Amino acid sequence: MLIDTYSRVATDLRVSLTDRCNLRCTYCMPEEGLEWLAKPDLLTDDEIVRLIDIAVTTLGIEGVRFTGGEPLLRPGLAGIVEQVAALDPRPQMSLTTNGIGLKRTAAALKAAGLDRVNVSLDTLRPDVFKTLTRRDRHKDVIEGLYAAREAGLTPVKANSVLMPGLNDDEAPELLAWAVEHDYELRFIEQMPLDAQHGWKRDGMITAGDILTSLRTRFELTEEGSEQRGSAPAERWLVDGGPHNVGVIASVTRPFCAACDRTRLTADGQVRTCLFAREETDLREALRSDASDEEIARIWREAMWGKKAGAGLDDPTFVQPGRPMSAIGG
Numbered sequence: 001m002l003i004d005t006y007s008r009v010a011t012d013l014r015v016s017l018t019d020r021c022n023l024r025c026t027y028c029m030p031e032e033g034l035e036w037l038a039k040p041d042l043l044t045d046d047e048i049v050r051l052i053d054i055a056v057t058t059l060g061i062e063g064v065r066f067t068g069g070e071p072l073l074r075p076g077l078a079g080i081v082e083q084v085a086a087l088d089p090r091p092q093m094s095l096t097t098n099g100i101g102l103k104r105t106a107a108a109l110k111a112a113g114l115d116r117v118n119v120s121l122d123t124l125r126p127d128v129f130k131t132l133t134r135r136d137r138h139k140d141v142i143e144g145l146y147a148a149r150e151a152g153l154t155p156v157k158a159n160s161v162l163m164p165g166l167n168d169d170e171a172p173e174l175l176a177w178a179v180e181h182d183y184e185l186r187f188i189e190q191m192p193l194d195a196q197h198g199w200k201r202d203g204m205i206t207a208g209d210i211l212t213s214l215r216t217r218f219e220l221t222e223e224g225s226e227q228r229g230s231a232p233a234e235r236w237l238v239d240g241g242p243h244n245v246g247v248i249a250s251v252t253r254p255f256c257a258a259c260d261r262t263r264l265t266a267d268g269q270v271r272t273c274l275f276a277r278e279e280t281d282l283r284e285a286l287r288s289d290a291s292d293e294e295i296a297r298i299w300r301e302a303m304w305g306k307k308a309g310a311g312l313d314d315p316t317f318v319q320p321g322r323p324m325s326a327i328g329g
């Protein structure tokens with residue numbers, strides 16, 4: 001098991017497959033992009049599968065989420081999914097993507113064994129999308145969302161981050177669209193993980209703001225947090241159901257006490273938390289012929305040191321050196 005000193009057990013593994021991206025969301029990356037990880041530093045497909053194998057067979061991981069950067073940019077994605085699907089026990093597998101390219105790949109990913117996807121959709125307005133992501137690709141994202149549902153990568157969740165002065169008036173519109181098209185909508189509070197360090201606590205749109213805005217158009221009934229109790233989205237039934245909406249309030253209502261996550265970066269570092277300032281190197285162990293037992297021991301030891309909380313709302317909070325796109329959101 002991956003247990004820490006606060007008796008939390010990690011059963012959910014987030015794997016970043018690349019730090020590269022074809023969008024430049026203002027809350028994530030600067031316009032000019034970032035200095036990407038060098039190819040030799042990235043884990044190979046086989047190294048990724050080996051680490052997931054150890055996590056699943058030895059460390060009690062039950063679910064794997066592929067992310068990035070943009071995971072659809074990883075050429076070997078379908079092959080990685082296929083190999084992970086063949087593991088025993090087979091973990092639940094999902095993917096967080098900006099949706100660009102999903103139209104082309106959704107069916108193959110489903111066939112390879114992917115269970116479901118989360119697609120980021122911050123706006124229904126193409127012009128706002130272009131301002132927010134600095135790319136004119138809104139149509140591709142919507143097509144990707146349609147393709148995901150058609151391929152059976154369900155339930156498809158749509159993730160939205162609201163930014164002041166850009167799309168903060170769109171919450172009800174996004175929810176109406178998600179209900180109409182049968183997507184599960186999750187709003188995520190903007191977190192201090194942008195490479196430019198532009199996040200401001202005072203300016204951010206809070207869960208409270210989002211709920212107030214949604215209630216101008218919908219009746220929301222609190223449903224409690226998602227099944228396992230440890231998933232971060234607090235959920236509300238929309239107009240009595242069956243659809244629901246979730247809000248992931250990492251800043252204003254942190255869920256660290258129930259966290260069940262461990263993270264692996266594209267260059268083979270274990271992170272105990274999105275906001276951790278320390279990492280533990282597994283790549284070095286992999287490349288110096290360490291046994292599975294030794295790698296599992298290093299991973300366990302890293303998780304044992306997991307901090308109680310991220311302290312986002314604390315004035316002494318210091319943003320981690322690695323931005324969201326290189327950690328894997």
Ligand code: SAM
Nearest residue numbers: 027028068069070096097098120159190191329
């Ligand atoms: N590129 C993929 C995507 O956008 O879905 C996967 C990686 S992205 C880092 C994962 C999620 O993190 C996305 O839903 C994105 O909106 C969210 N995200 C990125 N930066 C964020 C920030 N500063 N605060 C909150 N969420 C953020």
Ligand code: SF4
Nearest residue numbers: 021023025028069098
């Ligand atoms: Fe790319 Fe996702 Fe970051 Fe947007 S949030 S720039 S899509 S990694």
